Amino acid sequence: MISLHLVNDTPYLVQHSWASAATQYVSAVGSGDHTADTANTAFTGTGVVSGYFTDILTGIDVTTGDSRPTVAVLGDHLVDPFADATTPGLATRRLSDDLATALRTNDQGIPDYGVVATGIENNRLAAEQSQGGPAALTRLDRDVLALPGITTVIVDEGLEDVVAGTDDVVVEGALATLVAQLRGWGIKVVLATLTPCQGYAPCTATVDTARTDTSTWITDQVDFTSPTVSYVDAEAVVSVTDTTSTADPQPLKLGADAAPADFDSGDHVNLTADGYVAISGAFDLGSLGPDA
Known part of the structure; x- marks a missing residue:
């Protein structure tokens, strides 16, 4: 209180x-x-x-006696959360919540790192906007670098940029700048690939191509030089092939099977709570701490 x-x-x-x-x-x-x-x-x-x-x-800043490292989740993977009634709603958990739970309950002896949510709904990487607030690159000092004990940043942004029509080359350039700045401050980076948007009205074939190209670029960024760069394939965890599509190749879409494989909130772009849980489960928790 x-x-x-x-x-x-x-x-x-x-x-x-x-x-x-x-x-x-x-x-x-x-x-x-x-x-x-x-x-x-x-x-x-x-x-x-x-x-x-x-x-x-x-x-709220919480301090510990053992100088515990801090992991920041930059982005919340949300696209137009207030667009219509089919979106997951304000009570939906975020990736940061599920990662914090996974660390707190793990039986592998992995320390319970501090996890900080630094997402803004509708936020973009390089473009300022009214509802989405300052761009990720603009607010980096305030929302990431100012965090005590920050050692790792998970970047879970870019889908909103792509869906809004931003070219994948521009998105990749913004991500490259973001990674370079974080590494310049000695912070390791984990990038999340962009999940499918097939069936969401603004997600045209051109947009989806930009999305897949960006995800491919992300998977090519692995660098074991400290501070390291790695990725988690969020796309692979929550996607299935849209077998109803006549396109060649057939695009990916969010899986909508029975729980806990119900990843589509209903608008075909925002994730359900199970979607966030599934992505958090794809992380190697032991890799979230500082480089050895």
């Missing part, structure tokens, strides 16, 4: 709009500072704002 006291007029508040099941209790205007209250009296009947968001608070 975090208590905040706002003094004077506060017309604008920073909001974290993707905080699962957060609840905010608001005291009466002008009632004073209640941050030290141990009872709920000041927050009864004066208004409760509940939802998947928090105002002001956008993160």
Whole structure:
């Protein structure tokens, strides 16, 4: 529980709009500072704002006595999350959540590294936009380099860029710049391939070609020189061949079998909770720590 006291007029508040099941209790205007209250009296009947968001608070730093390394997941793999009712919704887990759970519950003796979600819904690699916020390259210092103990960054962005019509050469250039900057700061990088979008209206044949070309480029980036560069093939984990397509070759689409193989949220581009679990299971958890 975090208590905040706002003094004077506060017309604008920073909001974290993707905080699962957060609840905010608001005291009466002008009632004073209640941050030290141990009872709920000041927050009864004066208004409760509940939802998947928090105002002001956008993160919590947790320190440990053993200088535990930090892993950041840059991106959230979301494409147009508010587009329509078929998208997974605000309660859907993210890759960072599942990786944190996998580390915490692993029986391989792998340390429970700190995992930080640095995704913004609708975010792009190099293009600024209103709903998607600052581009990944623009916000790198704020959302990644400023994290304490950061050693590894998982890059799970690029699909939104491609679906929006960005050429694969431009996306690959942005990824190359991102990788170079992170390695320049001594940070190892794990790239995620771009998952299928077949059946999603903006995902034309040209767009899907750009997607597959970008994924191929990603798989060619492996470098064992420290800080290392590797990849996880997210595409392979959640995709099946679209046998109904008349194209040659037939494109890939998100698998939509019975749970836990139901990876398509319904709009053919956003992932289900099982989709995120499947991708997190493809990671070599032991490789997420700092280079030996």
